[in-house]
Amino acid sequence: AQSVTQPDIHITVSEGASLELRCNYSYGATPYLFWYVQSPGQGLQLLLKYFSGDTLVQGIKGFEAEFKRSQSSFNLRKPSVHWSDAAEYFCAVGGGVYSSASKIIFGSGTRLSIRP
């Protein structure tokens, strides 16, 4: 069955520190993987995605993520966080756009707080 697990509900890091948000997925084929960010009261914005090729993908706002098939993981990283990164982060998994494989499932999210 298709599923996503984000094991950390809430993470607090100091401004300037590095960040890693965990995402584990279950999917029966090569997945499409996504990370979205949602600031308070705002909509969702795509940070980055993996669909094929290089397993280390770069996104906007200095974020990157690494697809590890053997671990069924797609963890999000940032070398130095800024106060403006405080938000909720969602990992999502889906298939290519072939009829019923087109559904995309989200994890429950990780709320990131930044300590001044």
Place this chain on the structure above:
Amino acid sequence: DAGITQSPRHKVTETGTPVTLRCHQTENHRYMYWYRQDPGHGLRLIHYSYGVKDTDKGEVSDGYSVSRSKTEDFLLTLESATSSQTSVYFCAIRTTGGATDTQYFGPGTRLTVL
């Protein structure tokens, strides 16, 4: 924003009444989705569509139905609203094609069932 609008943006209704939420897009995208967002649960997929009259269930489809009679509109209906359906509902479209594969979300509808 990929030309996605949702209506209404806010609605308060009573238990047992039917409710229909509308998602409208202007860019002719084939794939459309309905999610609900609740604290601690993230976004949960209710139903999705991969073409006109082609729809399928998501994770939490009980109590919900959908219709897509034309490309631009994807309707979500709560046949008999319950308090557990109080939530924020997001519609999304999906652009396709590998590197451009992305979901874009509407502004959301906040539904309160009393």
